[in-house]
Amino acid sequence: MGFPGTWMTLSESMLYRVVPKCACSTIGQIMFFSDHGRFYDGDIHDAAKGLHKWAFEDSQPAIDRRARARDTLAFTCVRNPYARVLSSFFDKICGIQRSGTRYRGKLVPTLIETYGIEVGGPDGQQEFDQISSFRRFLLFARDTIRWRRPMEPDIHWSDMSGHVATFIANGGRYDRIFATECFDTGMQAVLDAAPVRHPVDLARIPRFNESEGHGPRRAHPVEAYFDDLSRHLVYEIYHRDFRLFRYDAEDPANQRPLGEIDLDEVHAHLGD
Template structure:
């Protein structure tokens, strides 16, 4: 299976397991900058040179050798499951993508027919999000009406493939404390081009794709919605120390235990 979703700097200074909707655009641009002294001109997901990616065949043997021999600092980044699933809805379901199209083409008509989801005009954001949440649960638990999408499948699932295939993380940090976490990665590596995190732009490639969220996070989650979120993301809450009881609290409640993560996701 190898290391899907893994990026590595061309200098092999660091290895990153991408988790969608967790600052991956910004992290990719930082990695690119530390090798080249400038940011990639465009969406880093479109870069086909200047960064090794598992999706590019020529990069695979280099990434495999590095990860299996733990030659570089390996890391990933996680996000509160409540805000991550909300972001997925506004970007991928309610939004228009970079190519001017709806995400995955015929997905929205299918959601409209089977779940009554309508995101045209001034729609009821809370009601439509809760219907989407039911759909997301069905894809993850029952793989119906489709396989789960990478943008709303559990973070623990993404992160586990790296461990199961022979990798080990040196850092896992939170998007909610991004600068501190990313700085700990940079401090643990030798960089061709140092970078000042306080001065870089945020490369949020999904910003502007969808309508602006009209309510606080907690308003989207009633008792049933919280139950569905916990059913889908129980491991994410537990391993990455987020607060399931309070959707209004996006901050973690404790420190991530790397040994626990490797033990529980490496089985």
């Protein structure tokens, strides 16, 4: 299986397991800058040069060698499950993608017909009942993850633990896992521990939120979207994420982790 979803700097200074909707665009750009002294001109997900990616056959031997040897700093980044699944809804379901089309073609029309959601019209910018539609989307997300129908779970709303686990299961070990809610502190610890060619000033770099503007703006605070039933659904889907990454399952308004992530616990639980 190898190391799907893993990026590495060309200098082999750091390995990053991408977790969708967890600051991956910003992290990729930081890695690119640390090697080249400049940011990639465009969406880093589209970069075909300047960064090793497991999706590139030529990059796989280098990533495989470094991940298994565990001599390159390996890290990933996680996010509060409530905010992450909400972001996935607005970006991937309500939003128009970079290609100018809806995400995954017939997905949104199927959701509209089968689950009765609204998405803000053809351009995603019209007013609609965001709370009601999001809660219906949660039912769909649960169905894909628990029963794998009407489709396989998508990487943007499947649990973070599943993404993180593949790196461990295939022989890698994380040196750092940090939360997006503590981004500067966590990313600085990575940069301090890696032999970067070009220093990165986190206080001065932009945030590369490539999904911003794809869909309607969130009209309410995060906690407004989650009633008792939807909190139950989120916990059913993401119970490992809440436990391993120390997030508060009881209070969607509390976005920050409750404590430090225990790397030994993560490796023990996800390495089976």
